[in-house]
Amino acid sequence: MTTDSLLSVKNYNIVYQVETPVHAVRNVSFELGRGEILGLAGESGCGKTTLAYGINRLLRPPAEITDGSAIFHDESGVDVDINGLTVAELRRYRWDKVSMVFQGAMNALNPVINIQKQMTDIFSTHRPEMSKSDRIDECADLLDLIGVGRDRLRSFSHELSGGMRQRVMIAMALALKPQLMIMDEPTTALDVLVQRDILQEISELRHKFGFSVIFITHDLPLLLEISDRIAIMLQGEIVEYNTPEQIYRNAGHEYTDKLLHSFPSLTGERGGFVRSGEASALTREATR
Amino acid sequence: MNYLARKISFYVVALWAALTLNFLIPRLLPGNPVEILIQKLAARGPITPELRNSVELLLGDTSNDPIFVQYVNYLKGIFAGDFGVSITYYPQPVVEIIAQALPWTIVMIGIGTIIAFVVGITLGMLAGWKRGSWLDNLVPVTTMFQAVPYFWLALILLYVSAVQFKIFPVSGGYSYTGAGPSWDWDFISSAIYYGTLPALTIVISSFGGWLLGMRNMMVSTLSEDYIVTAEAKGLRPTRIMMAYAARNAILPSVAGFAISLGFVVSGSIVTEQVFSYPGVGSTLLQAVNNNDYSLMQGLFLVITLTVLGANLIVDLLYTVIDPRTRARS
Numbered sequence: 001m002t003t004d005s006l007l008s009v010k011n012y013n014i015v016y017q018v019e020t021p022v023h024a025v026r027n028v029s030f031e032l033g034r035g036e037i038l039g040l041a042g043e044s045g046c047g048k049t050t051l052a053y054g055i056n057r058l059l060r061p062p063a064e065i066t067d068g069s070a071i072f073h074d075e076s077g078v079d080v081d082i083n084g085l086t087v088a089e090l091r092r093y094r095w096d097k098v099s100m101v102f103q104g105a106m107n108a109l110n111p112v113i114n115i116q117k118q119m120t121d122i123f124s125t126h127r128p129e130m131s132k133s134d135r136i137d138e139c140a141d142l143l144d145l146i147g148v149g150r151d152r153l154r155s156f157s158h159e160l161s162g163g164m165r166q167r168v169m170i171a172m173a174l175a176l177k178p179q180l181m182i183m184d185e186p187t188t189a190l191d192v193l194v195q196r197d198i199l200q201e202i203s204e205l206r207h208k209f210g211f212s213v214i215f216i217t218h219d220l221p222l223l224l225e226i227s228d229r230i231a232i233m234l235q236g237e238i239v240e241y242n243t244p245e246q247i248y249r250n251a252g253h254e255y256t257d258k259l260l261h262s263f264p265s266l267t268g269e270r271g272g273f274v275r276s277g278e279a280s281a282l283t284r285e286a287t288r
Numbered sequence: 289m290n291y292l293a294r295k296i297s298f299y300v301v302a303l304w305a306a307l308t309l310n311f312l313i314p315r316l317l318p319g320n321p322v323e324i325l326i327q328k329l330a331a332r333g334p335i336t337p338e339l340r341n342s343v344e345l346l347l348g349d350t351s352n353d354p355i356f357v358q359y360v361n362y363l364k365g366i367f368a369g370d371f372g373v374s375i376t377y378y379p380q381p382v383v384e385i386i387a388q389a390l391p392w393t394i395v396m397i398g399i400g401t402i403i404a405f406v407v408g409i410t411l412g413m414l415a416g417w418k419r420g421s422w423l424d425n426l427v428p429v430t431t432m433f434q435a436v437p438y439f440w441l442a443l444i445l446l447y448v449s450a451v452q453f454k455i456f457p458v459s460g461g462y463s464y465t466g467a468g469p470s471w472d473w474d475f476i477s478s479a480i481y482y483g484t485l486p487a488l489t490i491v492i493s494s495f496g497g498w499l500l501g502m503r504n505m506m507v508s509t510l511s512e513d514y515i516v517t518a519e520a521k522g523l524r525p526t527r528i529m530m531a532y533a534a535r536n537a538i539l540p541s542v543a544g545f546a547i548s549l550g551f552v553v554s555g556s557i558v559t560e561q562v563f564s565y566p567g568v569g570s571t572l573l574q575a576v577n578n579n580d581y582s583l584m585q586g587l588f589l590v591i592t593l594t595v596l597g598a599n600l601i602v603d604l605l606y607t608v609i610d611p612r613t614r615a616r617s
Contacts (some may be wrong), residue, residue: 058520094522107513110532112539121531125523151490156611172521
């Protein structure tokens with residue numbers, strides 16, 4: 001892993017400007033290295049998705065970025081201040097530099113136009129110089145790469161299984177060879193086997209193309225396995241930011257500890273993931 | 289293909305049912321066309337049994353035949369394009385009268401309905417896309433136009449624009465001072481001039497419904513995940529609006545459009561009455577007033593056929609625009 005930085009987020013604050021403003025992201029700062037996987041974990045509603053959308057400026061009113069900066073260090077050596085982009089610049093930046101795989105695998109594809117049209121859309125917007133047949137070839141190659149197969153180009157999303165839809169989304173996210181891929185709970189709606197396949201796929205692709213990943217999930221053990229660094233979010237703040245090794249061995253924050261203890265072990269041995277009497281008392285407290 | 293065959297066979301059965309009802313209903317109604325014509329003729333002189341016999345032959349009165357034979361003859365007549373002779377416009381055949389009236393209605397009301405749909409959908413799309421903009425103020429105004437009774441709105445518009453300001457003619461389908469219907473520019477331009485006001489009233493009174501429906505569908509479609517995906521993909525806003533938002537939001541409106549297309553022919557009675565327009569609606573009113581059964585029967589058949597035809601077309605169109613409705617083999 002190279003150590004130079006790809007994304008520097010400093011003192012990021014996002015507020016939902018409703019009657020009583022909700023401070024969804026508070027003073028979040030982190031560095032994402034080139035080629036690194038950053039795991040972002042935390043319970044539902046802690047601001048993970050809001051933060052990810054904020055980095056891509058996908059938030060809609062009433063959400064507002066009130067403070068902070070996100071600097072994208074492009075391969076070419078140019079630093080991009082994401083909050084300072086104009087609408088047209090932002091459009092070019094999106095997907096070309098940062099692509100996203102969304103939480104709702106089931107609904108992230110347009111139901112009435114086929115996969116090919118949705119994929120070639122990306123090329124006709126960002127690579128207008130490509131010929132039509134090149135675009136289609138490229139999309140077919142992507143589907144082959146991700147294991148869906150080029151014969152699915154003409155399919156509609158209702159004709160694909162959940163796992164296939166998520167793969168199509170990943171194929172789309174790869175289309176422009178972005179430097180960063182934000183994955184917002186990409187495997188939540190899938191069963192564990194499909195989840196495993198997809199995660200392996202992602203990790204292989206990352207080795208092949210060298211992009212960085214921000215991986216959002218509430219599944220902490222999963223992050224321990226795949227991430228280079230993990231950030232634990234609680235009520236809009238990053239309460240712990242460390243390597244998986246450190247988080248597993250000596251969690252600095254009691255909330256991290258609580259998260260680690262919330263997952264049962266398969267083998268039943270006493271260990272990090274065993275739900276002991278004390279831990280279940282903790283989880284009971286957490287659910288109360 | 290299989291799907292297509294199934295759809296079409298469904299419509300064939302529906303057509304047969306409609307034809308049969310069309311045969312039965314007039315025969316279940318009180319009154320007899322022969323008696324009505326005899327009464328009309330009686331005003332001019334005494335009725336001899338020979339005259340009565342020839343009237344019966346002329347109108348094809350076969351009430352002495354068994355009903356099954358009548359039914360078979362009726363079906364034969366329909367497929368040969370023979371709907372009998374009109375009493376109101378005696379001795380013109382019903383087919384000729386309908387052929388004269390139908391183009392007026394289809395062109396004027398049809399164009400009005402299509403314009404209302406296109407205008408309503410376009411404005412609704414824009415209003416939903418830019419929610420909270422000035423376009424939203426159109427919604428209550430157009431809903432008001434839709435809420436007032438159509439004939440009242442039409443009469444007011446007729447009074448203001450034709451009587452007070454004389455922008456449009458008061459009544460009719462074309463200028464009677466020129467030559468009769470023909471395919472020259474004089475006639476066509478006068479038909480357009482005469483048809484504009486009635487078509488305009490249809491547009492004004494009905495586009496609000498399309499606008500409201502489309503706007504609300506746009507708003508709910510815009511909160512779908514695939515819209516966020518499209519935005520994250522960095523697509524141009526027009527592309528997102530057309531291919532992602534409007535493309536999905538229009539689906540329910542298309543189904544509604546099928547129904548209103550079916551009513552193009554039958555729903556024209558009030559419009560044509562207000563503007564004395566020479567279409568199907570005013571012909572139907574004439575037929576009802578004169579107990580002209582064969583003409584009524586012919587008109588009902590035409591109305592049934594247009595409703596079925598419009599529905600078939602939209603059914604087939606729907607499978608093109610919404611892939612989810614396609615049959616999976």
